[in-house]
Amino acid sequence: MIAEKSLQAPNLQAKNPYELRLDQCRGVSESAVREALRTGDMGFLHSFTTGSAVDGPGVRVVGWTAGCQWRCLYCHNPDTWNMMNGIPVTLERAIEALGKYRHGLKIMNGGFTLSGGEPLMQDRFAVKLLRGAKAMGIHTAIETNGYLGSRLTDDELDAIDLVLLGIKTWGREKHLQLTGKDIANTLEFGRRLAARKQPIWVRFVLVPGLTDDPADVAQIANFAAGLGNVQRVEVLPFHQMGRFKWQRLGLDYTLNDVKTPTQDLIEWACNVFRAEGLQAF
Numbered sequence: 310m311i312a313e314k315s316l317q318a319p320n321l322q323a324k325n326p327y328e329l330r331l332d333q334c335r336g337v338s339e340s341a342v343r344e345a346l347r348t349g350d351m352g353f354l355h356s357f358t359t360g361s362a363v364d365g366p367g368v369r370v371v372g373w374t375a376g377c378q379w380r381c382l383y384c385h386n387p388d389t390w391n392m393m394n395g396i397p398v399t400l401e402r403a404i405e406a407l408g409k410y411r412h413g414l415k416i417m418n419g420g421f422t423l424s425g426g427e428p429l430m431q432d433r434f435a436v437k438l439l440r441g442a443k444a445m446g447i448h449t450a451i452e453t454n455g456y457l458g459s460r461l462t463d464d465e466l467d468a469i470d471l472v473l474l475g476i477k478t479w480g481r482e483k484h485l486q487l488t489g490k491d492i493a494n495t496l497e498f499g500r501r502l503a504a505r506k507q508p509i510w511v512r513f514v515l516v517p518g519l520t521d522d523p524a525d526v527a528q529i530a531n532f533a534a535g536l537g538n539v540q541r542v543e544v545l546p547f548h549q550m551g552r553f554k555w556q557r558l559g560l561d562y563t564l565n566d567v568k569t570p571t572q573d574l575i576e577w578a579c580n581v582f583r584a585e586g587l588q589a590f
């Protein structure tokens with residue numbers, strides 16, 4: 310049933326991850342989804358995009374997975390929260406799609422990034438796909454909130470060259486309010502990667518009035534610097550490009566009046582990280 314549907318699935322390619330994609334898994338039974346999650350032989354993808362220069366080093370192909378258990382107030386891809394909005398794709402097809410780019414990616418010092426949604430919601434598929442990419446000599450990265458990092462063994466982490474770790478804010482209560490989940494697992498995953506000397510790029514979304522508390526940013530910077538394996542910090546300015554998705558999905562969007570941060574605010578945040586000896590952009 311799933312295999313048939315995957316062959317009929319629309320093209321995986323999207324111009325950008327802001328395309329609204331819904332209900333692409335219609336007709337697939339719950340038991341088939343559970344089996345796919347257990348084996349990892351099938352994944353649920355929002356899309357593949359190519360030519361990204363902002364999702365890891367060099368030029369990247371990015372696989373956007375469906376499914377996320379967090380509910381960040383500023384999420385610009387809420388259509389990826391529900392795994393059933395993803396296209397069912399066989400592992401074989403995903404690796405074949407990736408293989409088409411392997412020579413170009415090497416020439417451009419790029420690689421493959423698995424993002425989402427939260428890719429570790431589909432941890433078996435993620436591991437198999439990242440190992441498949443590594444086997445083709447492709448640099449691999451995963452963009453994750455770290456919440457499910459304990460699902461991966463050390464051996465499985467070896468398939469990942471770089472972790473783009475999202476740190477959303479600081480403090481248990483604020484983190485709960487912003488994301489719906491505790492921050493502890495994210496920090497623990499960061500510490501585990503540090504103990505393994507596995508490179509991290511920290512990604513921090515700067516939202517005026519929401520994540521720009523100086524004490525919180527300073528705590529994140531202090532934590533990141535203390536890990537010793539953070540190669541760079543990316544301060545990502547909040548934007549409203551995902552607002553239409555919240556509206557189309559009938560979700561309660563609370564950031565209508567929030568502006569994109571000014572250049573001065575972005576520079577201030579970068580300087581907080583730089584003051585801890587980190588490279589921040």
Ligand code: SF4
Nearest residue numbers: 377379380381384426
């Ligand atoms: S972790 Fe990422 S995908 Fe999940 S809700 Fe937050 S911003 Fe959205």
